[in-house]
Amino acid sequence: MQGMSDADRLVDKVLAGDTRSLARAISIVEVRGGEAESILSRLSKHVRGSPVIGFSGPPGSGKSTLIGRIGEYLRGSGLRVAVLAIDPSSPFTGGAVLGDRVRMVSIASAPGVFIRSMATRGARGGVVAYVRSVIRVLDASGFDVILVETAGAGQTDVSINDVADVVAIVVTPDMGDSIQAIKAGLLEIGDVYVVNKADDSRSSYIASMLEAMLGRGGDRPVVLRTIATRGEGVDVLAETLLRKWEQLKADGGLQARRRRQNIAEVAALIMEDFRVAVETFSSDKEFIAEVERLVAEGLDPKAVARKMMDRVLEWARKI
Ligand SMILES: Nc1nc2c(ncn2[C@@H]2O[C@H](COP(=O)(O)OP(=O)(O)OP(=O)(O)O)[C@@H](O)[C@H]2O)c(=O)[nH]1
Numbered sequence: 001m002q003g004m005s006d007a008d009r010l011v012d013k014v015l016a017g018d019t020r021s022l023a024r025a026i027s028i029v030e031v032r033g034g035e036a037e038s039i040l041s042r043l044s045k046h047v048r049g050s051p052v053i054g055f056s057g058p059p060g061s062g063k064s065t066l067i068g069r070i071g072e073y074l075r076g077s078g079l080r081v082a083v084l085a086i087d088p089s090s091p092f093t094g095g096a097v098l099g100d101r102v103r104m105v106s107i108a109s110a111p112g113v114f115i116r117s118m119a120t121r122g123a124r125g126g127v128v129a130y131v132r133s134v135i136r137v138l139d140a141s142g143f144d145v146i147l148v149e150t151a152g153a154g155q156t157d158v159s160i161n162d163v164a165d166v167v168a169i170v171v172t173p174d175m176g177d178s179i180q181a182i183k184a185g186l187l188e189i190g191d192v193y194v195v196n197k198a199d200d201s202r203s204s205y206i207a208s209m210l211e212a213m214l215g216r217g218g219d220r221p222v223v224l225r226t227i228a229t230r231g232e233g234v235d236v237l238a239e240t241l242l243r244k245w246e247q248l249k250a251d252g253g254l255q256a257r258r259r260r261q262n263i264a265e266v267a268a269l270i271m272e273d274f275r276v277a278v279e280t281f282s283s284d285k286e287f288i289a290e291v292e293r294l295v296a297e298g299l300d301p302k303a304v305a306r307k308m309m310d311r312v313l314e315w316a317r318k319i
């Protein structure tokens with residue numbers, strides 16, 4: 001069609017549900033830049049605010065297997081499901097990683113299910129913003145639920161509650177892992193705690209221990225047990241997560257969480273621009289000469305940094 005830009009055409013196909021165009025749009029958004037911005041702004045009026053459910057927890061606790069099963073379950077009730085696996089181990093520009101796709105094989109080929117791995121190594125502080133952009137693309141393209149997997153605290157560049165509305169923390173009956181996970185600060189961020197691999201006899205002990213640690217308040221997170229490999233407990237888990245989202249939507253909690261997500265995203269974007277500005281500027285000849293002059297005058301580094309700050313900000317605005 002005459003007068004249509006490439007971005008218009010791509011966005012039209014994404015909105016029409018074309019999976020290949022969706023994958024392409026996500027790749028463009030991941031890299032950022034002008035084309036990404038025009039795609040995101042064209043899609044923005046189609047964003048519906050679908051539930052984003054996050055899964056975090058120690059490596060190997062069964063997050064991918066669980067997500068695969070939950071995807072299947074939700075799909076069975078007629079919902080379109082997108083899965084976003086955030087992979088800290090792969091280089092950011094390395095493209096999709098197939099490992100998770102293999103474990104989610106039960107749903108990978110199902111219609112109405114879309115799986116994407118997003119590599120984050122090398123993206124540094126901007127990860128939150130990249131992930132939220134991709135979530136917006138998925139939402140606008142019509143998915144009813146978006147499931148996000150990240151590795152546990154400290155192992156990834158994105159904290160799950162910066163991108164997800166409702167958070168499930170997946171641990172295993174293996175004591176070491178669970179205690180490690182809890183120590184790493186996962187006790188504060190979960191809405192639901194899942195003791196997966198409940199085919200292990202220690203699971204009820206770990207579940208009780210978690211319940212004791214979580215305390216007794218009215219809004220205490222739920223502890224559930226699952227056997228992801230057999231799909232046991234998956235229906236209850238899926239319903240619990242969606243019910244929590246509905247409850248948050250009704251009582252204003254969702255709006256509060258999304259406001260926090262927006263702030264985290266904007267802060268990440270500013271930080272990213274600022275980082276680039278500092279890196280560019282600090283290898284600039286004039287900058288170096290100026291810094292050397294101030295140091296030679298006897299100013300301490302902190303004072304020099306203050307003096308240079310305005311110049312860096314000016315630089316950042318041009319990015
Ligand atoms: N026995 C048992 N094994 C399970 C269960 N759920 C998952 N597994 C196995 O645990 C291993 C890890 O599962 P994944 O789903 O890849 O775990 P993950 O948390 O996504 O792992 P990372 O993404 O590497 O952190 C796989 O071999 C699964 O088959 C379960 O309920 N019981």
Ligand SMILES: [Mg+2]
Binds near residue numbers: 064065100149
């Ligand atoms: Mg996984």
